[in-house]
Amino acid sequence: MANINIPRLDLHDYTHGSAEQRHQFSQAIGKAFNETGFVTIANHGMDKALIDELYQVVQAFFALPENTKSKYEIPGLAGQRGYTSKGKEKAKDAKVPDLKEFWQRGQGDNPVVDELPRFDQVTGEVFRRLETAGCALLKAIAVYLGLQEDYFEPKVIQGNSILRAIHYFPIEDPDSLPDDAVRAGAHEDINLITLLIGASADGLEVLTREGTWYPVKAHGEDIVVNVGDMLQRLTNNKLKSTTHRVVNPPRELMKTSRFSVPFFLHPKADMSLAALESCIDAGHPKAYPDVTAGEYLDERLREIGLKM
Numbered sequence: 583m584a585n586i587n588i589p590r591l592d593l594h595d596y597t598h599g600s601a602e603q604r605h606q607f608s609q610a611i612g613k614a615f616n617e618t619g620f621v622t623i624a625n626h627g628m629d630k631a632l633i634d635e636l637y638q639v640v641q642a643f644f645a646l647p648e649n650t651k652s653k654y655e656i657p658g659l660a661g662q663r664g665y666t667s668k669g670k671e672k673a674k675d676a677k678v679p680d681l682k683e684f685w686q687r688g689q690g691d692n693p694v695v696d697e698l699p700r701f702d703q704v705t706g707e708v709f710r711r712l713e714t715a716g717c718a719l720l721k722a723i724a725v726y727l728g729l730q731e732d733y734f735e736p737k738v739i740q741g742n743s744i745l746r747a748i749h750y751f752p753i754e755d756p757d758s759l760p761d762d763a764v765r766a767g768a769h770e771d772i773n774l775i776t777l778l779i780g781a782s783a784d785g786l787e788v789l790t791r792e793g794t795w796y797p798v799k800a801h802g803e804d805i806v807v808n809v810g811d812m813l814q815r816l817t818n819n820k821l822k823s824t825t826h827r828v829v830n831p832p833r834e835l836m837k838t839s840r841f842s843v844p845f846f847l848h849p850k851a852d853m854s855l856a857a858l859e860s861c862i863d864a865g866h867p868k869a870y871p872d873v874t875a876g877e878y879l880d881e882r883l884r885e886i887g888l889k890m
């Protein structure tokens with residue numbers, strides 16, 4: 583049995599609970615983020631009807647003809663808004679691109695999909711709900727870190743968060759795949775925390791400290807939440823940005839699609855990622871040079887092939 587702690591936590595305990603429940607929630611998420619970097623979350627503020635409609639519009643978008651989707655692939659935006667076609671993004675150290683295409687939505691103006699009247703509204707609603715859930719989670723994390731509860735709030739509201747709808751397309755001819763081509767190569771997320779809808783479908787795996795891969799499964803409508811590199815840097819490695827990947831399905835399911843919708847919670851570009859004083863001591867000397875979130879994001883987008 584792999585030594586791994588991915589607890590299921592109820593966000594309602596933090597947002598509406600007693601002082602004791604709030605304290606327990608902060609300690610549980612902090613402990614899991616310190617050990618494994620992953621939790622699953624119930625009562626995150628999105629009901630089943632919203633998630634079902636999200637899947638409907640996302641599936642309808644990716645089912646559009648290639649030349650329709652490519653109208654929404656906008657040069658110069660590093661994939662940060664609109665559509666990114668197959669073969670564009672790869673994990674930092676991977677030789678071949680991931681087997682996926684995706685859509686990204688951020689703050690401010692976003693391209694509107696003319697063919698799908700509900701797409702903009704539904705993805706916008708999901709963005710707002712996940713931003714709200716993310717802010718509540720960051721409050722609980724701030725408390726665990728001994729910071730003011732609202733430490734992160736002004737840094738992330740109107741920040742660079744991204745909602746990404748991913749289609750891992752069917753693999754029609756498995757024999758023609760390059761050996762190391764996978765749905766999502768092993769990677770760490772760049773941002774502060776990631777909130778993921780859709781990990782109820784098989785494929786997501788986390789790398790354990792023993793070096794083995796462990797499947798992540800969420801209950802029903804629960805979401806998966808994990809630490810990204812920005813939060814790991816800020817906390818001088820106290821909270822762990824754990825390596826994860828999405829593996830290809832078994833051969834009999836190769837011709838099926840997989841969909842997932844991660845929300846990458848990013849701060850504003852000017853947030854300093856310099857290690858918190860409370861996370862530095864003799865046993866934990868400062869591990870990273872000081873950078874801002876904007877500088878760090880630029881460096882990482884170049885590494886994954888989205889920015890030139």
Ligand SMILES: O=C(O)CCC(=O)C(=O)O
Pocket residue numbers: 748766771778780781786826827828841842843844
């Ligand atoms: O599709 C998934 O389950 C995970 C996706 C992921 O790790 C990512 O996009 O960073």
Ligand SMILES: [Fe+2]
Pocket residue numbers: 769770771826
């Ligand atoms: Fe990821």
